[in-house]
Amino acid sequence: MGRPPCCDKIGIKKGPWTPEEDIILVSYIQEHGPGNWRSVPTNTGLMRCSKSCRLRWTNYLRPGIKRGNFTDHEEKMIIHLQALLGNRWAAIASYLPQRTDNDIKNYWNTHLKKKLKKMQSGSDDDDNNDDKLNSCNSQIKGQWERRLQTDIHMAKQALCEALSLDKPTQIFPETKLPSTSSHNPTTTPNQTSLYASSTENIAKLLENWMKKSPNITTITETKPFNINNMVATGSSSSEGTQSTITCTQDHALDSLWSFNSERSCQSEENTNLGESKPQYQEAQVPLMLLENWLFDDAAPQCNEDLMNMSLEESTEGLF
DNA sequence: AACGCCACCAACCGCCTCGAG
DNA sequence: TCTCGAGGCGGTTGGTGGCGT
Numbered sequence: 001m002g003r004p005p006c007c008d009k010i011g012i013k014k015g016p017w018t019p020e021e022d023i024i025l026v027s028y029i030q031e032h033g034p035g036n037w038r039s040v041p042t043n044t045g046l047m048r049c050s051k052s053c054r055l056r057w058t059n060y061l062r063p064g065i066k067r068g069n070f071t072d073h074e075e076k077m078i079i080h081l082q083a084l085l086g087n088r089w090a091a092i093a094s095y096l097p098q099r100t101d102n103d104i105k106n107y108w109n110t111h112l113k114k115k116l117k118k119m120q121s122g123s124d125d126d127d128n129n130d131d132k133l134n135s136c137n138s139q140i141k142g143q144w145e146r147r148l149q150t151d152i153h154m155a156k157q158a159l160c161e162a163l164s165l166d167k168p169t170q171i172f173p174e175t176k177l178p179s180t181s182s183h184n185p186t187t188t189p190n191q192t193s194l195y196a197s198s199t200e201n202i203a204k205l206l207e208n209w210m211k212k213s214p215n216i217t218t219i220t221e222t223k224p225f226n227i228n229n230m231v232a233t234g235s236s237s238s239e240g241t242q243s244t245i246t247c248t249q250d251h252a253l254d255s256l257w258s259f260n261s262e263r264s265c266q267s268e269e270n271t272n273l274g275e276s277k278p279q280y281q282e283a284q285v286p287l288m289l290l291e292n293w294l295f296d297d298a299a300p301q302c303n304e305d306l307m308n309m310s311l312e313e314s315t316e317g318l319f
Numbered sequence: 320a321a322c323g324c325c326a327c328c329a330a331c332c333g334c335c336t337c338g339a340g
Numbered sequence: 341t342c343t344c345g346a347g348g349c350g351g352t353t354g355g356t357g358g359c360g361t
């Protein structure tokens with residue numbers, strides 16, 4: 001007999017998530033925190049597999065996720081890390097805290113793989129193939145050492161995270177991105193900003209959704225965004241009470257959008273300053289000596305090392 | 320306008336890992 | 341030590357939109 005399904009397939013909804021489902025999920029996680037995914041469909045009434053809920057959260061709704069085009073820096077990081085770690089997307093994602101493993105994986109498969117292939121095929125005609133081969137060999141030679149270094153890095157980060165667990169800054173116990181969750185910008189003491197990050201994500205989602213639904217009127221009156229009220233009317237319904245959902249959502253959407261516009265102004269300011277600066281710079285908290293050591297030694301140093309490697313290793317000259 | 324092709328990406332599937340009992 | 345189940349991970353698929361013919 002095969003492995004039993006992770007969840008009862010009967011009545012399980014598949015396919016794209018609706019904004020209503022997103023809101024229900026986010027509000028539930030806001031209240032209970034991520035984890036115990038088994039109970040999420042039961043407690044929320046979502047007709048989704050627990051895995052699906054977890055994936056939707058980690059890949060899309062989780063606070064602090066950066067979407068859109070990858071920067072040159074991110075692209076280089078991915079290329080180097082892939083060379084070091086292979087297709088360990090979760091490990092790679094730990095170095096790019098604002099990106100999900102799924103995003104990175106998709107970006108690799110759709111963009112970078114082709115790009116590198118193109119570059120490699122373009123350089124095949126070069127006369128110095130032997131040099132490249134040697135470079136490649138040396139890369140393989142040092143790969144295990146670097147993997148060890150990476151593991152040490154991750155271990156340090158895990159310790160770092162553990163040390164900061166009792167801080168009030170950690171509202172959602174992030175398990176997936178140990179590298180920066182402890183100094184992630186969204187984990188500031190201000191819970192509003194944390195939740196706002198997720199509503200911001202949803203706002204974008206809903207905004208697109210609304211564009212596709214021009215018959216839904218926008219209400220300009222601003223009301224405090226009470227997601228629980230919304231869920232109370234929305235979660236118990238499926239298709240039958242669409243009007244109720246739509247009505248309550250309009251208020252929510254307006255709040256979301258007004259918030260989103262404020263945030264977008266900030267992000268625009270950041271963009272105007274150049275490359276978007278790491279969010280932890282925006283919310284610096286006093287650090288203890290050990291934490292300083294960890295942050296100084298583990299994350300930036302290692303990232304620097306990784307980037308410096310580009311000068312020495314086989315990808316040299318690709319950019 | 321209709322069709323086919325392609326790129327992109329959200330989501331699914333199934334195996335693996337790890338911790339609890 | 342073993343078993344079981346929840347969660348994590350990476351490969352793959354399917355839907356969608358853009359573009360060319």
